[in-house]
Amino acid sequence: MCSELVLYYYFYISLLLFVVGGTIDITVHEILEEGALKELHKASGNNLGGQNVDRKFKEFLREIFCDGIWDEYEQNYPSEVQRMMNDFTVFKKRDKDIEVTCSLNLGKVAQKKQDIEHFLEKVQGVSYDEGSIRISKQKLRSFFEDSLWGITKSLRQILSKDFKIKYILLVGGFAESEILRIHITEEFIDNCKVLCPFRPQEVILKGAVEFGTQPHLVASRKSAFTYGVGVAERFNESIHKAEKKFTNKEGTFCDDIFMTLVKADEDVGWNETRRHILNPLESDQTRVNFTFYQTKKQKVTYVDEGGIEKIGSFVVQSPNITHGKKREIELQIKFGFTEMTATGTDKDTGLKQTIELDFMRI
Known part of the structure; x- marks a missing residue:
């Protein structure tokens, strides 16, 4: 996507980043020590650019x-x-x-x-x-009326929250419009200051380069989706669907459980790593399947609910069955620039599999 406009909101130690490239995306950031940013409001797109x-x-x-x-x-x-x-x-x-x-x-x-x-x-x-x-x-x-009305409405919704926004910085191609700049200034002069750099479109490129070379400057971001992995757990008739019930030699289980790795709108730190310990479903199982999913919903129970998308899978080999179901498979999730890396490791043998999953796609 080729960005046209970015609108930053600064509040004392915070800012709102507003991006347009045919669409307009609004994010709120807090400015931390040494200029690093903490995202407080994830991007929300529309076609008002x-x-x-x-x-x-x-x-x-x-x-x-x-x-x-x-x-x-x-x-x-x-x-x-x-x-x-x-x-x-x-x-x-x-x-x-x-x-x-x-x-x-x-x-x-x-x-x-x-x-x-x-x-x-x-x-x-x-x-x-x-x-x-x-x-x-x-x-x-x-010709600007619909765009300006929609932008104003979106920004007022942001301002109604407890962000204490102090500055607005317009950048990107659309920010070169005098009509847009005048409108934003007149609408929000009583709420905060409106700023625009000399060449607002070039700021988009500069920002992309800075983020690519110094990703740590964005200390944390809001997850765009809820991400999870499919697992099975002991069947409980009081909480599980009857149609998800299955039985093997180890007992009765519920299939297709969505185990949440990160929730939509949850803070995720740059280079943050999260770990989960899972076990094989059967004592003599030598291959453990991991299937990953994403959804915009925050509360999810099963992987086959509406609005859930499969985004990847891998198989971890676990050939040493000495410890049966007590074997541990460590699932490690590491969050990077715009992707997260999932690694499954069999603790007994050290065998592992890794997959990169799109993390910040809207």
Whole structure:
């Protein structure tokens, strides 16, 4: 995803990171010693970024050049349409009247109905001037309305929580928009200060490089999902589903139990390692299967519930059956940049298997 806008909220020792790349993601961070960050609010995406403004502009053109005129032009001259949209992407950064050049081909297609200027005569805030569509500042702002309303609503929900936010820092391509910056400043001037670096889009790249070379600067993050591994446990008719019941020579068990490794929205430290000790299901079992799952739900009982996705599996060899079911298989979960590494180790023999699982995918 190519990020367009990032909005940071600082509160005394904390900040909110707001990212847009067609989507807008909001996260809240606390600033720790030596500038390290602790994520307090995980990213929450929506489609209110700069691409939404572009989409509103194209819908506007289709409404003006109605009766199939715009559709015919877009189909026959896609490169020219793209050029118009590229021009608009540049011009929309300003908070003033803009002009978007019309090609001769658009004029020719329009003339099948009427001269191109007649399409614009009754449209408020728009006029035709020597081969260009002139759009007033007020009309330009109308293309931002949905995005600004949605952004404001999301931010007010964040501000209603007990974060004590002090600063807002806008970065990314969408942050180059004067309309956006003015709106955010006017809406939140009474809550916190609004800041924007000189080249806000470059901050995205710099941040990615910094995170790649110094991942410890993000001391902890919020887990995007609940992650778990499938296990079996002794059957208890008072808590387990009857259809999950099965019997082997060791006794009666419940299958498909979701053993939680980390919960959605739980704090996870960079380079943190968590360990769990599991045992074989049968005393003469020489292969132990591990299957991993993820879900957005925080409370999960079984691996086959709705909204649960299988994300990986491996088999740990356990050939020494001397200790039967008392053998220990250590499951180690290590959290890195944007992935977690699961390692299963047979304690008797040292045999192990490892898998990397996507950790921060939204």
